[in-house]
Amino acid sequence: MAEATGAIDEASNMKVILKHYVSGSPQETDMHLTAGTIKLKAPTDSNAVVVKNLFLSCDPYMVFKMMKLDRHYSESYTPGLPITGYGVAKVLDSSHPDFKNDDLVWGLTGWEEYSLITETNHLFKIQHTDVPLSYYAGILGMPGMTAYIGFYELCSPKTGEYVFVSAASGAVGQLVGQFAKLQGCYVVGCAGSNEKNKFGFDEAFNYKEEPDYNAALKRFFPEGIDIYFDNVGGKILDAVLLNLRVYARIAVCGMISQYNLEQPEGVHNLTSIVMKQVRMQGYLVFDYYHLYPKYLQMILPMIREGKVVYVEDIADGLENAPAALVGLFSGRNIGKQVVAVNCV
Secondary structure (H helix, E strand, O other), X not given: XXXXXXXXXXXXXXXXXXXXXXXXXXXXXXXXXXXXXXXXXXXXXXXXXXXXXXXXXOOOOHHHHOOOXXXXXXXXXXXXXXXXXXXXXXXXXXXXXXXXXXXXXXXXXXXXXXXXXXOOOOEEXXXXXXXXXXXXXXXXXXXXXXXXXXXXXXOOOOOOOEEEEOOOOOOOHHHHHHHHHHOOOEEEEEEOOHHHOOOOOOEEEEHHHOOOHHHHHHHHOOOOEEEEEEOOOHHHHHHHHOOEEEEEEEEEOOOHHHOOOOOOOOOOOOHHHHHOOOEEEEOOHHHHHHHHHHHHHHHHHHHHOOOOOOOEEEEXXXXXXXXXXXXXXXXXXXXXXXXXXXXX
């Protein structure tokens, strides 16, 4: 594949296109690969950059963008155009004063080999390359910031507290559990299979094998839960509400159990929030990106010293991107799902 040079200003460009809006669980057939071309020069009268995509991040929020929703925090994808998401890329040409050719960056980009990025306000220059570049689609990118903000900034953990993490083997949950252990907390995680429960928690269980979530939580938390990091919602959240300690905190990161339901499940035990004086807060990570330098100061030494590990599930090639994304909603992946884009 052609690189941007003085002699070459256009290249062929494979893209993952959304065929149509989806309802319910997304399928591979809702997307398809198509070939096109792209100019490898950024418009001179802009702050745009042209990048070569290296890694693409598969994230649960993307299912919302595949739907036609009237109210949502971000716009839906447009059928017939490439889907977008977080990724890691190399700058080939730049009209932006803060980015130069050959810079490595992470941020929002297209699901294609090359992208013209015109909205660069959430594009971050990569300064540290002694760690895997794919980490900037995970632990050093949006999922890492999501774990950091939800656990430290919103839940304010204390040593010795009891912490429960749902979707504990995913891109965010695996980090929250490790952060909690480093904080000196007792940590229990739940995931969708036994083989996923390998992230150093004190205890872990397969929620598919538990007929009664309330009974399971009472077994693992006989004294109750101080912090619940919620990635799932639904019946697990309802059971958690029955097992909270006074002044418990809940960070609502996501509700993946509800995303594919035409009629979301109700939550029935909300009186616990009043009786136990619980603080429950949802959040969107991009409101906290001003804290990214602070997060890097904490997490980079942890990675380098081996205090935190990060499990990735890397799919090879853009042609496997639709299957990788759909796999999030069937629990097929273990760890952070990333797509390595094969551009040579």
